[in-house]
Amino acid sequence: MTKWYNTVGEAGDIVLSTGIRLVRNIEDFVFPCRLDSEGRQKVSQLVRDIVFDAFPDEFCYIETDTLTYMQRLSMAERNIISPEFAGRDDKNGLILSSDENTGIMLCEQDHIRLQTIMPGLCPEQAYEYAGKIDKAIAEKVKYAYSDSIGYLTQSPSDLGTAMRCSVMLHLPALSDMGRLPRLARSIRSLGFSIRPVYGVHSRTPGDFYSVSNRITLGIDEKTAVNNLKSITSHIAAQEHNAASLLIEDEAWQDRIFRAYGILSTARLLSYEEFMQLISIVRFGSATGVIDVPLEKTNMLIIGGQPATLSVIKGVDDTSTSRNAARAKMVREVIRER
Amino acid sequence: MLCQNCGKKEATTHIKQIFGGEMSENHLCRDCASHLGYGDMLPGFGLNISQLLSGFAGDFDLPAPARETLRCPKCGASFGEIVSTGNVGCSECYHTFYERLLPIIEQTHGKSRHTPSHSSPVKEKEKTKEEKIAALRLEMSSAVSREDFETAAALRDQIKTLEGGETQ
Ligand SMILES: [Zn+2]
Ligand SMILES: [Zn+2]
Numbered sequence: 339m340t341k342w343y344n345t346v347g348e349a350g351d352i353v354l355s356t357g358i359r360l361v362r363n364i365e366d367f368v369f370p371c372r373l374d375s376e377g378r379q380k381v382s383q384l385v386r387d388i389v390f391d392a393f394p395d396e397f398c399y400i401e402t403d404t405l406t407y408m409q410r411l412s413m414a415e416r417n418i419i420s421p422e423f424a425g426r427d428d429k430n431g432l433i434l435s436s437d438e439n440t441g442i443m444l445c446e447q448d449h450i451r452l453q454t455i456m457p458g459l460c461p462e463q464a465y466e467y468a469g470k471i472d473k474a475i476a477e478k479v480k481y482a483y484s485d486s487i488g489y490l491t492q493s494p495s496d497l498g499t500a501m502r503c504s505v506m507l508h509l510p511a512l513s514d515m516g517r518l519p520r521l522a523r524s525i526r527s528l529g530f531s532i533r534p535v536y537g538v539h540s541r542t543p544g545d546f547y548s549v550s551n552r553i554t555l556g557i558d559e560k561t562a563v564n565n566l567k568s569i570t571s572h573i574a575a576q577e578h579n580a581a582s583l584l585i586e587d588e589a590w591q592d593r594i595f596r597a598y599g600i601l602s603t604a605r606l607l608s609y610e611e612f613m614q615l616i617s618i619v620r621f622g623s624a625t626g627v628i629d630v631p632l633e634k635t636n637m638l639i640i641g642g643q644p645a646t647l648s649v650i651k652g653v654d655d656t657s658t659s660r661n662a663a664r665a666k667m668v669r670e671v672i673r674e675r
Numbered sequence: 676m677l678c679q680n681c682g683k684k685e686a687t688t689h690i691k692q693i694f695g696g697e698m699s700e701n702h703l704c705r706d707c708a709s710h711l712g713y714g715d716m717l718p719g720f721g722l723n724i725s726q727l728l729s730g731f732a733g734d735f736d737l738p739a740p741a742r743e744t745l746r747c748p749k750c751g752a753s754f755g756e757i758v759s760t761g762n763v764g765c766s767e768c769y770h771t772f773y774e775r776l777l778p779i780i781e782q783t784h785g786k787s788r789h790t791p792s793h794s795s796p797v798k799e800k801e802k803t804k805e806e807k808i809a810a811l812r813l814e815m816s817s818a819v820s821r822e823d824f825e826t827a828a829a830l831r832d833q834i835k836t837l838e839g840g841e842t843q
Contacts (some may be wrong), residue, residue, distance in 0.1 A: 340748075349761070363766065365766055367765075368749065368750040368764055368765035369750070369763060369764055369765050369766075370760065371760065371764065372750045372752065372764045372765060385798040411693055411696065411697075411698070414693050416694055421691040421692055421693050421698060422691055424693070424698070425691065425698050449797075481788075482766035483768060484770075484789070485789070485791075486788060486789060487769065487787070487788070487789050488789030488791070489782065490763075490766040490769050491763075492762050492763055493761065493762065493763070494763065494776060494779055494780050494783055495783045495784075497780060497784070497789070498750075498789045498790070499789075499790075499792065503756065512700055527823070531713075533711060533713060537694060553784045553785060554781070554784065555780065555783075555784035555786050555787070555789055556784060556785070556786030556787075556788055556789065556790050557786075558790040558791065558792040559792045560792060609695050609696070610695075642721065643696070644695055644696025644697075645693070645696045647696075648696070655696060660696070673808070
């Protein structure tokens with residue numbers, strides 16, 4: 339299988355990926371905040387052995403102290419692990435699928451944090467896949483679970499299904515037309531939330547957003563997954579409408595070709611400039627204004643993230659080296675036919 | 676610490692994020708967090724629930740002597756430790772401190788009962804009228820706090836109906 343960001347799935351012009359995350363704890367052990375290192379080791383080995391037995395050759399086991407900080411940051415940029423997990427420099431277990439689309443963080447916030455990402459809009463398939471691994475583990479251990487409040491988790495905010503389903507969306511047209519604040523309110527009223535994927539509060543280059551369920555208690559998995567799917571379809575329809583209006587405007591067409599011009603010729607690309615331009619080019623690609631395959635833009639968005647760039651291109655982590663390496667990678671990918 | 680977005684209110688939500696190849700921590704007030712889509716305290720983003728827990732501890736805590744002595748038999752955590760860290764110690768904690776955790780669970784999810792996915796239906800115990808009213812009130816106040824007035828109004832009507840039934 340290929341990495342999620344190298345392919346385009348259903349509704350792929352707008353939906354880059356779908357993710358499912360399940361949180362589980364094993365009844366026999368106290369939660370990670372109270373678990374000693376011996377206990378952590380036991381839990382990690384137990385889960386690793388179960389997953390290896392049930393899915394031979396599909397997964398590998400990584401101890402995070404064998405990775406560099408940059409490698410861990412890169413994994414977080416690619417949504418394989420959480421930023422918290424990336425930030426820890428003690429020894430932690432990570433079970434990773436060979437395509438890197440599925441990862442199980444061990445003894446992080448909870449004993450088991452299983453997350454899987456698939457390209458395009460496919461919450462049912464992603465849930466089914468995550469559920470398969472979940473079931474294999476549940477056959478061998480007793481999960482901490484209560485009939486009244488569901489899966490018992492270290493943070494009360496995960497109780498219930500302990501499942502988050504999310505989609506990563508590219509919404510340049512809705513964003514340009516200033517429609518997002520209103521949209522965010524209605525998404526919120528439906529029990530979901532929308533937030534920028536890249537960036538910190540006011541600085542959010544690139545119009546990439548993630549939509550996920552806010553609550554996990556009192557709503558079953560199927561309903562959450564179905565709701566996510568219908569909300570996403572609804573947002574995608576709105577983005578399509580907004581996009582068809584925008585691309586009639588010659589000024590927008592000009593912006594798309596100019597962005598393409600810079601990306602295919604620049605010698606230095608800062609992270610923020612790159613994110614802004616690739617977002618515009620991706621918009622041109624999604625609307626058929628410009629002939630650049632969506633796969634390429636998806637791959638560049640992930641490959642252009644700073645830590646990932648350092649890891650895959652082997653450059654040091656100064657912005658000058660990165661900006662040059664980024665520009666070179668973008669030129670090569672975007673120009674090749 | 677003040678909110679990094681508005682610079683006015685106290686920051687209660689702390690979000691770890693990776694931006695520009697660096698780990699950054701963002702501190703937002705409750706309103707800005709909600710406005711920017713972080714109001715749900717999504718775990719995995721390092722959001723801290725201890726503020727929320729502390730806010731509730733005063734109202735729902737047991738009298739002081741009981742608070743001192745009551746510890747989870749499985750992991751040894753006290754309610755105070757759970758409150759200050761925002762982390763529940765083990766599965767048994769949910770049993771030991773259930774009454775005190777329930778308002779927090781309500782506040783976070785707007786609900787307090789799990790809906791199981793598989794066929795095994797949860798057998799709900801028959802509640803007394805007082806319990807029902809209390810549960811509805813709790814739900815109503817959390818609806819009000821999240822400005823879901825439509826739900827709050829519907830709940831208020833349900834409470835009225837229940838209370839009305841009592842006087843007849
Ligand atoms: Zn603020
Ligand atoms: Zn405990």
